[in-house]
Amino acid sequence: MTAQLIDGNALSKKTRAEVAQRVAALAAQGHRPGLAVILVGHNPASQVYVKHKVADCESVGMHSVLDRHPADLPEAELLARIHELNADPGIHGILVQLPLPAHIDANKVIETISPAKDVDGFHVASAGALMIGRHGFKACTPYGCMKMLEAIGCNPKGKHAVVIGRSNIVGKPMAMMLLQANATVTVCHSATPDLAHHTRQADIVVAAVGKRNVLTADMVKPGAVIIDVGMNRNDEGKLCGDVDFDGVSKVAGWITPVPGGVGPMTRAMLLVNTIEAAEYAAA
Ligand code: GUN
Numbered sequence: 001m002t003a004q005l006i007d008g009n010a011l012s013k014k015t016r017a018e019v020a021q022r023v024a025a026l027a028a029q030g031h032r033p034g035l036a037v038i039l040v041g042h043n044p045a046s047q048v049y050v051k052h053k054v055a056d057c058e059s060v061g062m063h064s065v066l067d068r069h070p071a072d073l074p075e076a077e078l079l080a081r082i083h084e085l086n087a088d089p090g091i092h093g094i095l096v097q098l099p100l101p102a103h104i105d106a107n108k109v110i111e112t113i114s115p116a117k118d119v120d121g122f123h124v125a126s127a128g129a130l131m132i133g134r135h136g137f138k139a140c141t142p143y144g145c146m147k148m149l150e151a152i153g154c155n156p157k158g159k160h161a162v163v164i165g166r167s168n169i170v171g172k173p174m175a176m177m178l179l180q181a182n183a184t185v186t187v188c189h190s191a192t193p194d195l196a197h198h199t200r201q202a203d204i205v206v207a208a209v210g211k212r213n214v215l216t217a218d219m220v221k222p223g224a225v226i227i228d229v230g231m232n233r234n235d236e237g238k239l240c241g242d243v244d245f246d247g248v249s250k251v252a253g254w255i256t257p258v259p260g261g262v263g264p265m266t267r268a269m270l271l272v273n274t275i276e277a278a279e280y281a282a283a
Helices: 008-028 044-059 075-086 106-112 124-131 140-151 171-180 195-199 262-282
Strands: 034-040 063-069 093-096 160-164 184-188 204-207 225-228
Touching: 008 044, 008 140, 008 262, 034 044, 034 075, 034 262, 044 063, 044 262, 063 075, 075 093, 075 106, 093 106, 093 262, 124 171, 140 171, 140 204, 140 225, 140 262, 160 171, 160 195, 171 184, 171 204, 184 195
Parallel strands: 034 063, 034 093, 160 184, 160 204, 204 225
Antiparallel strands: none
């Protein structure tokens, strides 16, 4: 069997076009959605990410502010800046790029963001809302994965989903979203003794570990849907995911590529969360 590709580039393009329409509809009522992106320090990967986020806003007609600060910014000043943005009616979403320098308490920073502007979905109130099935912003990566399942007509209801990884940003919210969609969910992690035993039973596997070849062909049920959240480099320096793509794509029914899979959808869902925040504020 050769798996069908879940094209994150194509789906993100469609999602961005939908957001652009919603931006235009708000503009017609005199409102312009705005996202503030805060970067502290000079982490090279973070610099690239924030540039993309700002460009994505522009591409759909949203206003964005890139708020750059030196690596030695005192925590109190960062918190004060967030309070300012919380009170700014032209800003609907606030994102603090992680990781933050070691002298800053990331939890404290995230929890200073108003939950109404928490477009990353990292605030404890957003995470709690997801846990109990209430409305709140959803973390962009797992939210994008759910959209990918929807796009291929894969309803998780009654299916066995295995999530590999238990991070607060991907694994845990992914498990909650799948559970909310009525899947039977198994969460595997670094202390799971026999990972293959679980993944072989899965109709859906989400790999979110950050390590190459975590999932190989012998660990996959024929026809399963494979979502690869990983972003790694192989020996030749080429971008690759957590899944052995060449092997697994011979067994799976559907698979996301890396690059061109989950990554573009994560970026698109930030725009979805931001337009939602702006629509809510305008209503
Ligand atoms: N660093 C890596 N990924 C993310 C993300 O999705 N949001 C934020 N704020 N920081 C990140």
